[in-house]
Amino acid sequence: MPTRTPTPWRTVLPAALLSLLTLLGTGLPVRAAEPYAGPLFDAHLHYNDEAWMGPHDLTDVLGRLQRAGVRGAVANSRPNDGTRTLAGPQAAAAGVAVVPFVRLYRHRADYQNWFRDESIYTMVEQELATGTRSGPYRGLGEFHLYESDNANGPIARRLMQLAEARNLVVLAHVDDRAIELLMAHAPRTRLVWAHTGIGGVAIERVHTLLERFPTLMGELSYRPGLTGGDGRLSPEWRVLLTAQPERFLIGSDTWINPRWSAYEALMAEARQWLGDLPPQAARRIAWDNAAGLFALPQPSPVPTPPSAAAPEQAAPGARHPR
Ligand SMILES: [Zn+2]
Numbered sequence: 063m064p065t066r067t068p069t070p071w072r073t074v075l076p077a078a079l080l081s082l083l084t085l086l087g088t089g090l091p092v093r094a095a096e097p098y099a100g101p102l103f104d105a106h107l108h109y110n111d112e113a114w115m116g117p118h119d120l121t122d123v124l125g126r127l128q129r130a131g132v133r134g135a136v137a138n139s140r141p142n143d144g145t146r147t148l149a150g151p152q153a154a155a156a157g158v159a160v161v162p163f164v165r166l167y168r169h170r171a172d173y174q175n176w177f178r179d180e181s182i183y184t185m186v187e188q189e190l191a192t193g194t195r196s197g198p199y200r201g202l203g204e205f206h207l208y209e210s211d212n213a214n215g216p217i218a219r220r221l222m223q224l225a226e227a228r229n230l231v232v233l234a235h236v237d238d239r240a241i242e243l244l245m246a247h248a249p250r251t252r253l254v255w256a257h258t259g260i261g262g263v264a265i266e267r268v269h270t271l272l273e274r275f276p277t278l279m280g281e282l283s284y285r286p287g288l289t290g291g292d293g294r295l296s297p298e299w300r301v302l303l304t305a306q307p308e309r310f311l312i313g314s315d316t317w318i319n320p321r322w323s324a325y326e327a328l329m330a331e332a333r334q335w336l337g338d339l340p341p342q343a344a345r346r347i348a349w350d351n352a353a354g355l356f357a358l359p360q361p362s363p364v365p366t367p368p369s370a371a372a373p374e375q376a377a378p379g380a381r382h383p384r
Contacts, residue, residue, distance in 0.1 A: 098336035098344045101361045102329060103352035104135040105281050106204065106233065106256055106313025108165075109144035118322045120147060124156040126322065130329035133361035134159035134352060136233065136313075138204055140167040142189055149196035161356045163201040163233060164189040166221075173206055177215030186221065190228070200356055201225070203233030204256050210236070213243035222247040231355060233281070238263045238271060245275050252277045252355065254311065262286035265298050272309050279351065283315040283328075293331055295338035307343035311351055312336070 109123065118126075127135065137160050139145045149160040164186050166176045176182045190199055202225050207213055213236065225232045226248035234244060235256040245253065258268055258280030265287070272278055282288055288299050295303070303310055312332045316322050336344040352358065 095337040097330070097333035098339075098341075098348055099333070100131075100345055101133040101349045102131050102312065102332065103349050103358075104132050104314050104329075105254060105311035105352055106283050106315045107135045107137055108204070108316050109137055109139040109148050110317070111140065111144065113316065113319055113322055114144050114147060116319060118319065120152055123148070123322065123325075124153060124158060126325040127158050128156055130326045131333075132329060133157060133349070134161065134356075134358055136161045136163055136201065136352075138163040138165040138201075138233070140165050140169070140172075146194050149194035151195065154196070157362060159356075159358050159361075160196050161200045161352075161358075162194045162196060162198075163203055163231070164199045166202065166205045174208075176205060177207065177212045177218040179217055183217050183220055183224075186224070199230070201231035201233060201254075203254075204235055205233075207234070207236040207240045210239035210243060213240040213247075218244065219247045222251055226251040235260065237261055238267050241271055241275070241278065245278070249275075250277060253279070255280045256313070256315075257284045258282055258310070260284050260286070265302055269302060269306075272306060279309050279311060279355070281311045281313045282332075282347075283313040289331075289335050293334050295335040300338055303339055303347065304343050307339070307346040308351060310347045311355075312348060 104127070109118075113123070114120065135158060137145045137148045139148075142165055145162050145165065149162040153160045166182050166186065167173060168185065172179070172182065186202065193199060202221055207218070212218065222232065222244050224230070229252075231252045231254060232244075233254045233256055234240070236244065238259055241253070241255060245251065253275070255271075255278060262285075268280065272280070285299075287296055290296055314321060314325060314328050316325065321328065332348075336348055339347070349361070353360070
């Protein structure tokens, strides 16, 4: 899917109207909605060393995905061994479509230097050439830029161009300024904005960037202001997600093991706020957008989960450990 077709909302939803709708939305009574009950695609999953070498072996994590109704996931890990473990026949047998991404980090020190480190580019090329048991890598990331200007680092630029040339999806944890810089390197790249601005950039700015870059999508884990203390979708996000459901994805961001322990609860939280959206919009954000992005088939009937299931099923609404 090299390009996205223009969508009608872009002609009918200028920023001023979005603001007006948001204003109106704040005055609307919140209906008591049922949680979204369909399939989920987790677009931001890590399976790092400390998870699979520690308490979360492959059987554990696949059981969690199954119990949460997650039927597909982007997998990436530091280093890439975890992804190669996850992207195999056991996940397929569990009814989970694994979409492998190449992580740019061999170890934590690479977070700070990958964007100017030639050896990272070489490692990415080698990973792409090797692939996984589930097939070729489909994307690059998640990578982080803690300073926007590092988006102009030579390896950041070349990796964006590589992604564009090979039709790879990029998962980037960056700020709004770095989105502009990255897209300037390779304007047709399909870029998923991890957390859609973890610093809480204004929702109007999110809307502006989505309008400007048709291949940009937002992943919503940890997004400040998405929900209120009650776990319900905030009025302004309800307006934006209802207007542009084709531009967003959900994710767990299992960056540390406590996120794995809370996995089912995190997905229950997503189901809760997805339930505040019109059903078609919820389904797009929960599954259909990822299915389109990665050309996934409709999920098959759910295989029977392991019978020793759910010893740690956490209460819905449990707070995220940070
Ligand atoms: Zn992450």
